[in-house]
Amino acid sequence: MTDFTTISIDQLTELAIHWGTSGFWAAVTLVVGWTLAGWAERAVGGGLARVKVADAMLRGFFASLVRWGLLTVTGIAVLERLGVQTASLVTIVGAAGLAIGLALQGTLSNLAAGVMLLLFRPFRVGDSIEAGALAGKVGQVSLFHTQLVTGDNIQVVTPNSVVWSASIRNMTYFPTRKVDIAVPLSYDAPVDATIATLRALLAADPRIAAEPAPAVVLTKFAEKAVDVVVSVWVPVGDIGTIRSDLIAAIWRECKVGPSA
Numbered sequence: 001m002t003d004f005t006t007i008s009i010d011q012l013t014e015l016a017i018h019w020g021t022s023g024f025w026a027a028v029t030l031v032v033g034w035t036l037a038g039w040a041e042r043a044v045g046g047g048l049a050r051v052k053v054a055d056a057m058l059r060g061f062f063a064s065l066v067r068w069g070l071l072t073v074t075g076i077a078v079l080e081r082l083g084v085q086t087a088s089l090v091t092i093v094g095a096a097g098l099a100i101g102l103a104l105q106g107t108l109s110n111l112a113a114g115v116m117l118l119l120f121r122p123f124r125v126g127d128s129i130e131a132g133a134l135a136g137k138v139g140q141v142s143l144f145h146t147q148l149v150t151g152d153n154i155q156v157v158t159p160n161s162v163v164w165s166a167s168i169r170n171m172t173y174f175p176t177r178k179v180d181i182a183v184p185l186s187y188d189a190p191v192d193a194t195i196a197t198l199r200a201l202l203a204a205d206p207r208i209a210a211e212p213a214p215a216v217v218l219t220k221f222a223e224k225a226v227d228v229v230v231s232v233w234v235p236v237g238d239i240g241t242i243r244s245d246l247i248a249a250i251w252r253e254c255k256v257g258p259s260a
Helices: 002-049 056-081 086-095 097-103 105-120 160-165 191-204 236-254
Strands: 128-131 134-141 145-149 155-159 168-170 176-186 215-221 225-235
Touching: 002 056, 056 134, 105 134, 105 160, 134 155, 134 160, 145 160, 155 160, 176 191, 176 236, 191 215, 191 225, 191 236, 225 236
Parallel strands: none
Antiparallel strands: 128 134, 128 168, 134 145, 145 155, 176 225, 215 225
């Protein structure tokens, strides 16, 4: 009984040393691999930043690709440190390929969608887009997800497949956009003089594009006013400011509004 106990304790001690050593080196491998993956991601992003043809979207995608590749290698190395036969593991994974494919269907579709977004470039980092129910400025496109920042500075992280499968409206693709301002013109107001004043206001603002030319159009007779629409083409980045300035100038100069 004493010999059996002694042998068992010796075996347990040997196993503890073996697994403790393996676990220690596995942890070291994991920490080193994780650190190298982060460093490589930053290095690739910084290196591509010096290449003029590589925009922010391209840099983020390839940096993410390098990081996940190194993490995959790290995971295999950790399993080897723990004594797992990776060759057998690959065989098992291959035999269960259908089940794994079904389990990773969403992840793989996000990866495929990320590649399609990179190839066809419906938008770039910094563009303001609408994709289905989502809207915001593109912050980053990685292997599996797209980051958007909303107008009230909220981060939205959505799978690439959701973005790719939706109808994408790129609000900043073109340098200018059309802005329409509805102006209610009282039936008592001098129509010709008011329209002339509106056209003068538009011509005096250098931020408004000359082509296509600004337009002042009477659209319909409402109950208490004639609806006039002012249409201008302005730089995308100045839409909010120009719209506000025009409304204030129209109110100040034309004194428009419905009849009492």
